[in-house]
Amino acid sequence: MEAFNNWLLVLDSFLGSSAWFPYVLxxxxxxxxxxLGFPQIRYFRQAWRVVTGKYDHSHMKGDTSHFQALSTALSGTVGTGNIGGVAFAIFLGGPAALFWMWMTAFLGMTTKFVEVxxxxxYRDRAPDGTMAGGPMYYMDKRLNMKWLAVIFAIATVISSFGTGNLPQSNNIAQGMEATFGIKPIITGSVLAILLAMVILGGIHRIAKVTSKVVPFMAVFYVLGALSVIAMNIDNLWPSFKSVISDAFTGAAAAGGFLGASFAYAFNRGVNRGLFSNEAGQGSAPIAHASARADEPVSEGMVSILEPFIDTIIICTLTGMVILCSGVWTExxxxxxxxxxxxxxxxxYSDKNDTDVKQLYAYLNDKPSDVKVFNGAVKVEEGKxxxxxPITVLNARSVGEDVRFRVGGHPYTGLLDISKGAIVDPDVNVIGKSLVHSAQLTTKAFTKGYFGDYGQYIVSIGLLLFAFSTSIAWSYYGDRAIIYxxxxxxxxxYRVVYAFGFLWAAVSDTTLVWNLAAVAIVLMALPNLFGIMMLAREMKxxxxxxxxxxxEKE
Incomplete structure (x- = not known):
């Protein structure tokens, strides 16, 4: 698994984490x-009119209403990216990462309008009578680039696991174990069965479930986030200022956070922004293709609301909860x-300015005196x-009170270390360090009015967000399978998809996130190329x- 994870990191370095990808997106x-003259602003009111059903007619072709299509698409985007993804971005890039998530969302509102x-x-009708659409259809039917459509469809199937399935299950299992002590295998088994019960019913059952779950889960999570921000209201303005002021300079070291360069914050903010709202990825158009509408532009307008709700509202609330509470530096x-x-x-110590500068350079891929350790150290009773001399860096921070254990007991003996990694796979390490993903958001929610009970808001919110995301992505994947x-x-495909949900519950967190990062870009690049080719037609x-x-009015 370590070798596979390293391969994913290398691949990601040429794709989503490369210097060029954020600029393309x-x-x-x-x-x-x-x-198109700022459609995300000019057409915003019209989007609300369409989604409320003002222009709906029963004779229109499609499987779902505008609202159901939006709910399905939102269930695909409002997921772990809003809870774990925002935390991961801030953990990597500091407050500045949130600013670049905003920029990705604002521009993404237009990108989504176009792709949807x-x-x-150019949607089509599947053999079972339901609608089938997505970028692969305009690539094939309009651009006559079947090869590109095939690449996109294959990437969609991969992404249905790497984006919509594995990270969602993994984060749910982590949250349920941390909060309620439920073993990941139990969480994964129960939810895999529930997932199968929903997705085997197709788009009609999926739309009914998501249209009920999405509004409830959004309100539930927003109220919980506001309770934390209200408790730490004095930190709200300084946190907001740091997001803006750090946007073009990078984030300085603070507490256990060793700092992040502008390039790192920019790249991670854009990358996590895409993971959250999926604008440009080409996934949401598959859900919107099911909507009953004679005018494709009307459904495109509905999609403008997605990045706004997903990132501008929900991700911002998560970001402010993390920054206001201060847990991102603890x-x-x-x-x-x-x-x-x-x-x-x-x-090395994060209390020493010279050490911090060296560690900052090392973590941000700049010239540094910091070198990985090769050799052996003597350990007694875990110490x-x-x-x-060695320093254990974990989660981009200096580990404190580090202990080595095997099978739950303190380790004693020589510990071999090669290229900075422990050779013996049975040796586990525990200690104090920064945390990231859903675990960081959970810590932040305990700093509000509800105290330790705030962690239940995250766990339940994560359960609803991630589970609904998995439902939507199963639909994206099966439309790609049809094509x-x-x-x-x-x-x-649906059976394998449900089994994957079980497998991911007991997998390594970082491995899953890295797989998702690669899968996203494999969809985004063909889609971005395709919509650019059709710019004049779009206008x-x-x-x-x-x-x-x-004329109708």
């Missing part, structure tokens, strides 16, 4: 924002995941007592919509 959004409109326009007792941990040569190999393979389609609407 934001660049396409900026282009369409200017080319084009996908709805160290907590935890088990060190191997993928998060590196052992370096020498003694290092001999050998060359690739036909309708008869949909049921086997004409919007003009035709307004002309037809004016």
């Amino acid at each position: 934001l660049g396409v959004g900026l282009f369409f924002t200017l080319y 409109t084009l996908s709805h326009k 160290k907590f007792e935890n088990k060190f995941e191997r993928a998060d941990m590196t052992i370096v040569a020498g003694h 290092v007592v001999g050998g060359d 690739l190999v036909g309708y008869k393979w949909v049921m086997p 004409q389609t919007v003009r035709d919509y307004w002309a037809n609407l004016k």
